[in-house]
Amino acid sequence: MKLKDNKKVTQIFQAALKLVASKGLSGITMSDLSKEAGIATGTVYIYFKSKDELINALFAACRANSVKVSFRGYNPQQPFKLEFRKIWLNILRYKLHNFEETIFLEQCYHSPFITAETREKTQALSAPFHALIERGKNEQLIKQVDTVFLLTFMFGTMNELVKQTHYSGITLNRSLINTTFDLCWDALKA
The missing domain is CATH 1.10.10.60 (Homeodomain-like)
Known part of the structure; x- marks a missing residue:
């Protein structure tokens, strides 16, 4: 064999x-x-x-990779906002440099191709994001709103920014990235 x-x-x-x-x-x-x-x-x-098996395997691999990259350099001993920004920037860079993965993941989240088993496995990968938001809420730095809702807001706005940047050809310079982060932070902060 x-x-x-x-x-x-x-x-x-x-x-x-x-x-x-x-x-x-x-x-x-x-x-x-x-x-x-x-x-x-x-x-x-x-x-x-089958195609379904391939899509599920790719979804799980992409999701695991995106979480790993997102938390690169994260230090929970450092101030929350500083580390939140680090993760936010990691996510943005990942999505910008891996646009095809970003589009693929977005299509998979609500797709009937993804099995319950794969959804369960990849949901477990979201634990660090939930812990991050819970930390911010515990430190009273982030709104006391449902964690899933806050993450949906954060990722949803970032996904739209990445697609807008990609399809319109806009270059994200440091000033625009800082402004975008500030908008996100202002929306989430307590």
């Missing part, structure tokens, strides 16, 4: 991200994926039994 090659999985994932960004989740087929990845359709099926 031949061992699976991580390079091929990466090729398939990259092809899926590119195709989903241009065609949407429903618009892609395994044949499309194989062509885009430059590998035989049969080979794609060796790695993933």
Whole structure:
């Protein structure tokens, strides 16, 4: 039995991200994926039994990576606003530099392609974000509003900023990034 090659999985994932960004989740087929990845359709099926399995695996991988990148350099011993800003900037940079992943994740969040098991697994990955917001609420620095609602607001506005930047060609300079963070902070702070 031949061992699976991580390079091929990466090729398939990259092809899926590119195709989903241009065609949407429903618009892609395994044949499309194989062509885009430059590998035989049969080979794609060796790695993933179906498009649904592939989408779920890619969703879980992208979600895990985005959380890891978001909390890079986070120090809970430092003042909350300073660390919140660090995470906010990490998320913004990640979304800007990984636009296809951003679009893919956004399409998956409410998609019937994502199984209950995958949703449960990826929801567990959100724990650091919930802990961050709860910390801010405990320190009375963030509004005493439902944590999920606050996170939805934060990510929703950031997603729209990233899409607007990408599709309009606007360059986010330091001043615009600072202004955007200040708007987000002002909306969330107690």
